Amino acid sequence: MPRLMNGAELAGEIVERAAKRAASFLEKTGRKPCLATVLVGDDPASVTYVRMKQRRCAGAGVESRHVQLPAATTTAEAVAQVRELSEDPAVDGILVQHPVPAHVDERAVFEAIAPGKDVDGVTMHSFAAMALGEPGFLSxxxxxxxxxxxxxxxxxxxxxxxxxxxxxxxxxxxxxxxxxxxxxxxxxxxxxxxxxxxxxxxxxxxxxxxxxxxxxxxxxxxxxxxxxxxxxxxxxxxxxxxxxxxxxxxxxxxxxxxxPTTIAVLLEQTVEAAWEGNSTPR
Amino acid sequence: MPRLMNGAELAGEIVERAAKRAASFLEKTGRKPCLATVLVGDDPASVTYVRMKQRRCAGAGVESRHVQLPAATTTAEAVAQVRELSEDPAVDGILVQHPVPAHVDERAVFEAIAPGKDVDGVTMHSFAAMALGEPGFLSxxxxxxxxxxxxxxxxxxxxxxxxxxxxxxxxxxxxxxxxxxxxxxxxxxxxxxxxxxxxxxxxxxxxxxxxxxxxxxxxxxxxxxxxxxxxxxxxxxxxxxxxxxxxxxxxxxxxxxxxPTTIAVLLEQTVEAAWEGNSTPR
CATH class of the missing domain: 3.40.50.720 (NAD(P)-binding Rossmann-like Domain)
Structure with missing residues (x-):
């Protein structure tokens, strides 16, 4: 019989540590770390995932801001929206829920995420950083x-x-x-x-x-x-x-x-992004 | 007995096609495609490689411009030099000869190459593009x-x-x-x-x-x-x-x-970069 790799337990530990760092961040800056979630369309599974992520954020003292875009959103509109979040100093991390509708160029939308806010590790920069051992957020x-x-x-x-x-x-x-x-x-x-x-x-x-x-x-x-x-x-x-x-x-x-570990890493990286963004320009 | 994969012959074909496209580029724009080579230090093997690449450029109607930096060059100096080439409209491709001396941060120098001029495919952008099937130059x-x-x-x-x-x-x-x-x-x-x-x-x-x-x-x-x-x-x-x-x-x-195929691809990509840079901003 195999030993089980318990993701819920591990995630609990990761989130607990992230929550402590989120609390210190609030204490230091007067605001919570903030994750922006972007959902294009209303795929039921995606809606569920995003809600789950938001609940976990709330539980860890991380603010979440949700941007809901209609299924008919164009690539240009989605890119503009994500770029706005990339430039917003009150947003620390950005998650674009995969997949976007087929007519939207997902890569273009991902690339609109500033590398310092790519807490879901989906940009080309994050990919190369992961592959080459350079600093960056993980998928x-x-x-x-x-x-x-x-x-x-x-x-x-x-x-x-x-x-x-x-x-x-x-x-x-x-x-x-x-x-x-x-x-x-x-x-x-x-x-x-x-x-x-x-x-x-x-x-x-x-x-x-x-x-x-x-x-x-x-x-x-x-x-x-x-x-x-x-x-x-x-x-x-x-x-x-x-x-x-x-x-x-x-x-x-x-x-x-x-x-559970996926969401825990997302939270951890969001808090990390908040701390990093607060000490260095992005 | 195995059949040999003849790189010299294949390279000859690739370079011949690149030379034709370089000639059309000259005809259209009044200048040859230009590859800038950057060598930090004087490692004899690297000197030989760079010379070989320059000779091949000349043979294919591609101009080469060499930037020789002393072995004591700092990372900041090398980065500044490469950035200058990235911004120079007369330069189409940039090759930083690997390896640089140990005290220089090679990744930082590579990243100073504009993606549209990264004809040696060494930047994080090119790496991710290769990995993810996005447009870009190959290593x-x-x-x-x-x-x-x-x-x-x-x-x-x-x-x-x-x-x-x-x-x-x-x-x-x-x-x-x-x-x-x-x-x-x-x-x-x-x-x-x-x-x-x-x-x-x-x-x-x-x-x-x-x-x-x-x-x-x-x-x-x-x-x-x-x-x-x-x-x-x-x-x-x-x-x-x-x-x-x-x-x-x-x-x-x-x-x-x-x-030989390595150098042929370098030449091909340099000519490609010239054509692309001439039609789109970079």
Whole structure:
């Protein structure tokens, strides 16, 4: 039976520390750190995510300001709105909820976020910083994954990590962060010839593919640490928990694994941005 | 016996096309495309590389302007110099010869290059663009490697590519470009536990480790395409050519493989930058 990587508990610890730093910030500056959330359209899942993030903000003494844009918003309008937030000294962090409607150029909207406020780690600058070991904010889910592994003492250096999925905000940054920690890293995806055989060689598996219960226990090397970064409708992850449970050495539950740590890292980085923005121009 | 991936021949074709576009540029604008090269210090290998690049420029109708800075140059001085070139409308591309002396912050100097002039693909912007499929200039050596594979009909999609080395201008971008072409990509390095076993599973091997004759034929899967991106003193690559020759399906010679294509891509991108800069503000 695997040991569970408890994301809720870890997230609680991270948020507690962030809340203390948010309180000191309030004491010093007379205002709370502020996260602006931007949602284009009204996708129900996105609405839920944004509300959850706002609730967590409130719980940690972080103000949240929500900008709701209609589904018909143009790229130019969304960019202008985000740019305004980037220039607003009362806003410390900006989160543009992914995905935006198909007619909006998401990359352009992301790039309108000032690097110093990119607390969700979605800009090209943050991506390159993550990849090249330069200072910057992490993409929250990959950042949370590393925290989960570390909190549970899962060794990374010298291990073979297999990341399934290569999205700009999850698979690729997760691979690069694991590489920075001296794992040997393989990135797999829909065109990978024999996925099961590759997964079988992994000491650490990160499933970030967005297919419910896709990764099966039979694919795993016994004892592997399995991180399920999937979050599909009905609270179902990318890993088939039932078949993985008898084989994996470590396993994240869904929900209660990667999800809570993602939001915790977001909060932590927002408070960090507030402190940094308050001491240096941005 | 493997078939050789002839970099000199491919480079000749690329440069010929670039020269034609450079000639049209001269005809249209009254000036040649211009590459500025910046060398800090007088490392003999770097001096040789820069001279080689200048000669190739001259041969292709591209002007080169050399900025030689003393070894004692500070980061601030080097940054100021590069920034000046970034703002100079007569300069189309900027190459800062890697490596700079240890006391200089190379990243800071690279970041002073305007993205539209980063024809060597070393800035964080170019890195992220490469990784995320956004428009931008490629890191020249990885760009050349992809051209070599394509020119010789080596299939990439669905194949397992193993990149040995993870430098910001070679290993990492090579891995990301291969990933963009739908290879399953593994990045190995000095902390990789069993390098030979990993290399043995590779359909494509990119050796970018900087250790002479490090990769041996016994490590290779028979028929693998082997790209030697190493260039060590005495014209020696990272692959032991003699032992690799009977096993590999495709093999790049050193010299005459990756080296010439690197410079060809640099020239091509310089001419491209001239055309783009002439039509859009930068």
């Amino acid at each position: 929250c889910t990959p950042g949370g994954i590393l925290r989960l592994l570390d909190a549970h003492g899962v060794e990374i250096e010298g291990k073979h990590a297999v990341v399934i999925g290569r999205s700009p905000i999850l698979g690729k940054p997760a691979a690069l962060l694991l590489l920075a920690r001296n794992a040997t890293v393989t990135v797999c995806h829909s065109r990978t010839a024999d996925l099961k055989a590759v997964v079988r060689t992994a000491d650490i598996v990160v499933a970030a593919v967005g297919k419910p219960e896709f990764v099966r226990g039979e694919w795993l090397k016994p004892g592997a640490a399995v991180v399920d970064a999937g979050y599909n409708p009905g609270n179902v992850g990318d890993v088939d928990f039932k078949s993985a449970e008898p084989v994996a050495g470590w396993l994240t539950p869904v929900p209660g694994g990667v999800g | 020249c050596t990885p760009g050349g490697i992809l051209r070599l594979l394509d020119a010789h009909g080596v299939e990439i999609e669905g194949k397992h590519a193993v990149v040995i080395g993870r430098s910001p201008i070679l290993g990492k971008p090579a891995a990301l470009l291969l990933l963009a072409r739908n290879a399953t990509v593994t990045v190995c390095h000095s902390r990789t536990a069993d390098l030979k076993a990993v290399v043995r599973t590779a359909d494509i091997v990119v050796a970018a480790v900087g250790k002479p004759e490090f990769v041996r034929g016994e490590w290779l899967k028979p028929g693998a395409a082997v790209v030697d991106a190493g260039y060590n003193p005495g014209n020696v690559g990272d692959v032991d050519f003699k032992s690799a020759e009977p096993v590999a399906g495709w093999l790049t010679p050193v010299p005459g493989g990756v080296g």
